Amino acid sequence: MRQFDRLRLEGVGRRFGAADALIGLDLSIERGEFIALLGPSGCGKSTALNCLAGLLPLTAGAIWQDDRRIDTLPPERRGFGMVFQNYALFPHLTVRDNIAFGLRMRRLPKDEVRRRTAAAIEMVRLDEHASKLPGQLSGGQQQRVAIARATVLEPSLVLMDEPLSNLDAKLRLEMRTEIRRLHQSLGLTTVYVTHDQEEALSMADRLVVMRAGRVQQIGTPEEVHTKPSTWHVADFMGYRNLLTLKADSVTGSQVTVPLAGTTLTGTAQGVVAAGDEVVAAVRPEDLKLGGEGLKGLVEVVEYQGREHAVEVVLDDGTRVHVRTEQRVDPGAQVALGVSPGRLLVYPS
Amino acid sequence: MRQFDRLRLEGVGRRFGAADALIGLDLSIERGEFIALLGPSGCGKSTALNCLAGLLPLTAGAIWQDDRRIDTLPPERRGFGMVFQNYALFPHLTVRDNIAFGLRMRRLPKDEVRRRTAAAIEMVRLDEHASKLPGQLSGGQQQRVAIARATVLEPSLVLMDEPLSNLDAKLRLEMRTEIRRLHQSLGLTTVYVTHDQEEALSMADRLVVMRAGRVQQIGTPEEVHTKPSTWHVADFMGYRNLLTLKADSVTGSQVTVPLAGTTLTGTAQGVVAAGDEVVAAVRPEDLKLGGEGLKGLVEVVEYQGREHAVEVVLDDGTRVHVRTEQRVDPGAQVALGVSPGRLLVYPS
């Protein structure tokens, strides 16, 4: 395996016909990093991965591996591994042969192929199904074959496109750990596409949040989670309550905004002046039932295991989402407070 | 559409060669119900759905729609709708034509087809992509087409096989609401396969938990979540801490078990006698940092947004998972308590 120290994407872009799927992606990946690509459906995550893998020619930009420009190399000469979103399993090969494929391509000794293949099959828990063809597997089983096939090669860079989307929570947790373990023990570099914030937050060293083909924010999980750079990112990162309001007053980074009869204080993200139209963002779990300030009527309650998702209509008709462990009933009158420091105010 | 009052599955079974994928499934579905099928990858969920749809011949059992036996009807005469796990979009038809297909099969007037198709496209937010072919869509976009295609027909029974697995959290929440809304406003009956407990809990009226082809538990979300019938179900439902212990004493349904120097009290689920080997189950979020009783060393901390997933090694070497909002660091010495009533004890 060709190891490298750094992979640099410079203004990488890809257009399909007249539509841009990816625009000016600048990203530098250090060896050993675990990068997660995050963003709404259709924002260009798979496109970015395909460009990196060499499966899609770029329409703009360049990719450098250390000092070597690699965007003109064919995929097989880049030595990256990839888990495809739709698996792309070889329909005529058994699970075992699918997984062994890459090893065979490397002309490794038969014994080693057998050993490593068996280990990979065990890792993804498919021992029983090793002799089946992909067409005879369940969706989740296929996905696991795809993961095993790409990681068994221990490539210098692994690209994974929503590798766990079809697995149940338990298995997903296990596979997550397994992938992290592989990443760490083999010193891989990983670029991981997921639609699951929790997955991204818990696995990645850095997150790349995208929207409509463009990067919105690059940062550590904590940064992205607590300080989304725009309200779009906030929206995507689970700030379900996005309220368009007018800033009352601004003191340093503290902004007060009026809402449903009271005023709330939030932290400005970006340049906000008094009188500006702003977007105030807060997560459902940062609205506390029984606080003081906001008043409203419970409209919908959804059971979500330990917690309940509650929709509350405030006195001025604004609808907010609240997450709580308390049990409330639709129709109840409730008061709401915002956890301190959890209200973010963005220029709109 | 043929409406029905009740759908009854009687001992439905399906075997592939020598392996049983589904065994003796008994289930009765009332009109208007929202049923979620849950279970680990490969447990037979898709198989059950396919049998219900008429896409797989049964190897045992029968299916009744009210008093009519329907398992011998071909799929197109059952009038059910289905979202396939792998989408199964028509590759030669545009998004619009994919969605309109079923309406056209019904020979509805052109106007109505156009209107309903447009509404469905809007529902899944694909207006911009309506003229693309499936091959030109991202994974999540394809999945949305599949949802729209099945629901636009407003069939008496909708079968959905992990319809949201490729969508990001935000969109998933929105689509969830949309699906529930459709279900309610059209009076549909829905059978929904998902690997996402939260989704199942929040959407379904009843859950069917399966394992290795067999039903483990059927019940309301709350029942399944708080009272899993076996430790397998508990395991699957997010009771990540499963400890094999010996029951100390049993008083009514209260069982005490020794763990790492202290004793814990749990609720017996099933017949448990003192001295029995038992499995004690507790969720990570029901272990509270800073309680009293269990002592241990923090080993791994994973950031998960608002919370942290913490792995603690107890004094006797047992490893437990804890979820907490508190910030702890690896290496810290912590004390743990169990939320009252949240420890479940199963015969092993």
Place this chain on the structure above:
Amino acid sequence: MSNRSIRATPTAWFIWAAVVFFFVNLAGVVGSVLVSSFGQKWFDTWVPSGFTTQWYGDAWREFGLLQVISVTLLASGLVVALSVLVGAPAAYVLARQNFPGKRLVYLTFLLPILMPPITYGIPLATVLYKFGFAGHLSGVVLANLVPSVPFVILTMTPFIEQVDPRIESAARMLGANTRAVFLKILAPLLVPGLLASAILVLVRTVGMFELTFLTAGPDSQTLVVALYYSMSAAGIRAQQSVDAMAVMYTAMMLVLLVVALRFVNPTQLVARVKEEPPE
């Protein structure tokens, strides 16, 4: 980026060279007939000593080719349509299903291709005459269907195998009956296959001398009967007039083929959007 599909690897050079070589010689083969068919006299020279269209006129008049060509077109069109209609569903079953007796059925469908018409042509013609079909277009069509239907079956089977059965399931779930599944889903996906087998059947039917001759009546002769006659019948005819007939035969087929290719593209990739786009 430069186009990767025709990037010049040594193998690529070799293959393209072979293709060019094939075309050059093919052009020679076809060209020599074409030139000769317009030639007055062509002895030991590079090109004929004079050019004329007389051979075409002669052949046209001698065989009443207008009628012959229209019969040929009609008959082959019918054979193609019918054999696809009858053959494609059978191919579908053979591709999708394992049922008891499948091998026997398969063998029965194979035999008409393997057996030369000598073995069954005369009794077949007798049967067709008995029931009043032969001596007409209908007889010609029926007789030609005998080898054509199995040809469609054999060519279509692998195409159908390639189609993911889940696509069909999806269509059925949306209320499509078998007919609709065939027309709306399979047919468009199988266009390359349908085209290939239709062309095969067309070529065979237009070129099928034996069965056509045995079952044709005076007004249902096809072009190939005239062509074979001009080529191998007793008597003297100018080389050029045979060439002219052959050119007309080819021209007719060519028109049919080009028309077919105008409407459907043999390289039509259903997965074409997954192809590398051109740069």
Place this chain on the structure above:
Amino acid sequence: APTTNQPAGENTGDVPEKPSKAVTLNILDVAGNLQLTQGMIDEFVEQHPDVVSKVTYSKAPAPELAGKIKAQQNANRVDIDLVLTGVDGLAAGRDQGLWTDLLPRYADRVAGMKDYLPPAQKMQELAGNSGVTITYYPSGPLLEYLPAKVPSPPRTAEDLLAYAQANKGKVMYARPSNSGPGRTFLMGLPYILGDKDPKDPVNGWDKTWAYLKELNQYVDFYPSGTADTMKALANGSANIIATTTGWDINPRVLGTVPKEAAITPLEGFHWVTDAHYAVVPKGVPTDKQAAVLQLLNFMLTPEQQAKAYDKGYFYPGPAIKGVDLAKAPQESQDAISEFGRPEYDKLIADNPTEVPLDAKSLVAAFDKWDREVGGSKVKKS
């Protein structure tokens, strides 16, 4: 609907003088005979609309003919009323009993049959009771060459052999079973070489086979059609080829062979004659048979026979006596005066004529030739 090929009336019993109403005749030509006779038939239809209202012509290669007629007869729906055929097709059908015996019962209705040329008369005898000879020619064997390339053509069989030996690959004749001149050459050799029994290819042709095998050593290949030999002569890849009177004149008229090509017979040759016949398949309604008889009678009148001169295609062509070239259409006269050969009259007059082999012996000869002469090429190359 397929009803028109219902037998249009009785097909047994006496043939009336004249059809009860005008009939349609379906004529199938498997011998290339229509080139000579279509004019005659068309004229008959024009003059006798009360007998024949319409004629359809179809043409086909000979071999499959028997099968087609057999299929029709088995199904009892014969829709070919008249077949124009050569010796081979006639014999094949006769072996299988496909033809109606028009003779001798209705011989007197075809007056011209009494005036056959003597060799045509012999050909008629070969036909038995089913076929009526309508055209005749003495055929060959002859050799054709370009005087510019072969200044002194071989006059004897030995000469030919010597020439072939000296000019390898330059003597050519087509595979006999695919070629008229080829088979005429084959059938003519026993007379030239003085074989024991020129009618018995298997036992009586020792000299012929020996000769052909020797010649074979100097022959590159045997084309599968006369046209190919003509082309070879024209483009210079062959210097001497086998031919017949018709194949000599007509290709030069058509321009496939240079006009200056010349012919020569081999010393001591006999003409192996050839003819075309009209036959009526069994199962044809008597009304149509009546029309056919009238038609044949018409075709065997001298005025009509003169059309058989054509452009030398079957030179001379007429089967009956006293048909002058002067009576032929002008076109025909022009072609023959330009491309014909005055020496033919003398050759025809001075050399004996022989009927060709009967079908069985001919097939045996082909088979033997294929195995021993043509087939031996495999081992050689």
Place this chain on the structure above:
Amino acid sequence: MTATASWHHRLAERGVDRRLWLLLPATIFVLLLFVYPFLYGLSLSFQPLNGGGLLANYEKFFGDAYQRDTIVTTLKIALPAALLNVLAAVPIAFRMRGRFRGKRLLTTLLVVPITLGTVLTAQGLLNYLGPTGWFNRVLLSLHLIEDPVRLTNNYWGVFFSLVITGFPFAFLLVLSYLSGIDPTLERAAATLGASRAQRFRRITLPLLAPGLATTFLLTFVLAFSVFPSAVLVGNPAGSTRVISLAAYQAAYEQYDYAYASAIAMIMGAVELVVVVIVLLWRSRLYTGSTGGKG
């Protein structure tokens, strides 16, 4: 568990369901129009024209080396020709994937020879490759050869004619089969380090193989019954005396239909052997969705 499934399902499990009706038209058709005539022909082959036992015709064929050899002669022509056609079609069709300018034109050009027909091909080969044809003329005037090379009226003439008529057909089929294979699979293989050749050998070829088998069968069958070109551009008495010619001679020169039937049956049987071998091989291949169409 105890409830047994309806017999519908049990039959469906064995492959017997409503879809089998689709087989009906073709089956009826073949039974009505082929089986009876064929059985008639078969029984005819056991009724020798000139007396003798049931098998007299077969004994006659196998007893005569001149006839017997036609089997080998035919196989020697048909197998290499069919093989070449298929093998040559694969790389060319493979190159025709992807998009490039002029692709459609090139495809059409490659398919066009289908329209030529035996006669034009034969005439063309005789004209073009003949001793004074353009091919030899060019070589002669380039002084590459001394004497014209002979490429017609022998094995090569027939072989070329089979290639000209068979190749475009094989190409069309292979190209179409190829279009049904999802290109993503090859890309997946590329990310696993497979070179072009390996991708072709390990992924494309196996998925294409069932189609190739069928293509080979069809071209083989067409080549095996080569008849007009064996006569026209071959050496029908010698090196290209194919079995159909033997049958033809029996039927149309000797008018011995019984013998002709017997020869044709032998011909069918030989073909059947090849076909069955190929089909058995094919049945061991993966046949199923190749991703391209769904």
